[in-house]
Amino acid sequence: MPAWLVLALLHACSTTPEESASPGGLLEGSWVDQIVKDPGSLAGRITEHREGWTALHRNDWRGALASGGDPAARAHEELSRFYRVLASLDAEAWSRSGARWQRRGDLPAGSLLPWLVGASLLDAGRDEEASVWPAGPPPAPELEARKRVHDAARAGAESAARLGELGWSAASEAGADGTREFADPWLLRSFAHVESRAAEAQAPLERELFSGVLRTPIDLVARGADAVTDAEACREHVRRLDADLDGWRTSAGLAAAVEGRQLLEELRLVEGVRARLLTDLGVAALRAERPTCALAYGQMALDYESPRATGVVNSPTLFAVVASGQLQTGRTREALDAIEVLRADWPEVAGLDETLSTLVVLEGMDRSGDSRE
């Protein structure tokens, strides 16, 4: 063994608890730390509903729902949050669509669009913005019928399955040059209500396993002076977190038994907790109206080796955060890249996809394109 390595190891053994608490301190005592130090404890924690825990580990929430128990309860919580992020994104897409039509000055007379913009904003609690758009009862019978289903679902009288049966298209109208088909402005928020209700009814006992929860809560960093510096501040935050996680990984890797190290690597525990933590921060940044920061957390959380799929690192909520950050920073076209990942597995996202894609077209109506080899 090289002399420098012996010295380094001796130094590591002689450090005080205070010193070792700095690098790798975030994961000390966390569920990851417990599993790596005591690999047998994982089996105990997932004895019941093993398949559900396995599904939760790979962010397969529908798989976790099927198993029942704590994994299902946790999946309801995840789904509730996922739909809330998507519903906010959907409302923002409607808001931007309405504003863009208004700016163009050729909002079609008699179109359903203004009412739908107002309905979406009202549903999102953006009452002041909604007040400039038409309100009142749904202007088309199909919208009225659909709204009744939503109201029932939110009151607990209809299921998520029934919402799924509604499909994305809420109404259509004849345009000057074809048909305009509008997405359902309530759908994603209704799903959020249904999942939230289910989560409240079934609180999980095991809240930490396969989560981003650490012993010390991690807050957002202070806001930067402007959008660009805010993104930089959040990127720097991730770099500091990474330094901490790297430190823990190194020390835990040296200290752990073979089984612990195997679990650490094969289950990608650090990558998983890191992505969940950054996704949590991304959601918090969106709530704090810091989209460039949310985008920074989201993009740094992504598993770049399989960026078009959900898995242990990439959760559906992560893609929703990235899409939200993209839209709110003017990158509507790039938001579609993240939504496209969700579209295959989440048919209820199709309406959002259509609303966003129409917005992309609308934003580019007066532009001339550029292309290169």
Added chain:
Amino acid sequence: MRALTPLLLLLPLAAQAGNLRYAEDLAPAIVHPLYGSSMAEARANELAFEGLYTDDVELATTPALALSTELAADKLSAVVTLRSDVAWHDGQAFTAADVVFTIKALQDRATASTESGRVAWIKEAVALDNTHVKLTFVRPEGRPEDKLYFKILPQHAFGALPLKRTDAFRTHPVGTGPWALSQFNEDNSITFSKWKSWRNPVGIDQITLREVADKNYQAKLVLYESLEALVRVLPRDLAILKNNRKVDLYPYQTNSWWYLGYNNKRPALANPAVRRALSELVDVDSLLAPVGTGARITGPFVPSSPYYNHDVPMLAPDADDAETALTAAGYAQEGDHWTQGGKPVVLKAVAHQALESVQEVAINLQSQLESAGIKLEVQFLDDAAWKQRVWHDRDYDLMLSQWTFDRNEDISEQFHSTGTRNFVGYSNPAVDALLDKARDATDPFARKAALREVHKLVAADQPMLFLWTLDSYAAMAVKVRNVVVHPFYFFTFAPQWSMK
């Protein structure tokens, strides 16, 4: 020294304070906005030149060389007010005459600019005085400033129109951008220096474009701190860069797709059934596997595009169907190869040598077609030969290439029969009509529907085998701060970047 050896490339070179070095697979031989065709050229132009308008960090149109635009009530003309505080890199003042000159140069057919389509909507440009230009339009324009992004040239640097690709300007460009091209270096790198008279603060003193033809070394150069930026990371290098704490990754250039183009003007390939049969002899998944992660495509858009038609089925390898179609088209199978008129079928394919992983793809394709009985002769062309053979002479049967689009995803130049970049010679009146309809549409729903129909028709015609879109990321050393990457031009917001 035209090409650096790999060993030399790996030597960690000390970065100058404020010098950002980035890699391109192929350095532009010229820096001239009217003749740029590659992304490398577009990025270089973004450093040295400006348009009247540009994108702000939220990708909204914002004035650059212009101050404002006043649209006439009938929307058939507008007066653009220009900045009066702009100097060209040679010190001369920027004026309205430069704007008029640029528009006329672009519109002059003899200039033969591939960018001419960007001013096709302007009927006339007149300088009212040094800071005002009146533009008259072909048809009413709602927001002309959204189209005034094309780069402006200095009239004083040229003689009379038309401009030529060979003008001295190509290697001595003069722009108004935040960096001036200071030198084409012997190692094929290009140095851009901060233009001290630029109107806003510029955080980085110097930007150096380094040509690193062997893409396998680009990531290593970043890791060895001999580069600060890679505009596109090879998929196989993503993991190593992601795990390096001195580097950040940024999604970049996602509207890009590969294709195998058929020369539709060649009699043998004029028949869509024959083109489709050839496509059915190719196993695209196995071509893609060694290149990287990405998604297959069925037409001229990426799957996340508003215009992608998800109802168009993926073309799967089908040797039986191909055999039936080729036989019906007059081909015969003799032994292990196909013949036409008693002669073995031999196709000549070309590929740009700078296209990453192109050799792996081409050799794999060659092997697949030869297994199916079709001989493929492949040539890898340098930039000049590519432009001559593909752009000018159309001297090829098959071409392997890619297209990258900005967020407008306007494919007219590639698929309209009059398109300036329709290098495969594709022509379908129904597609032309739909592309015109999409261009003229005032309703986004109508444009979306028209272009989804274009996707369907083009996929059926198979003017090219649509291959894939790759996952694409840029890498940037963390010492470069306040980075916001423009999704197409990359450097648009670089003046705000700084070096730690």
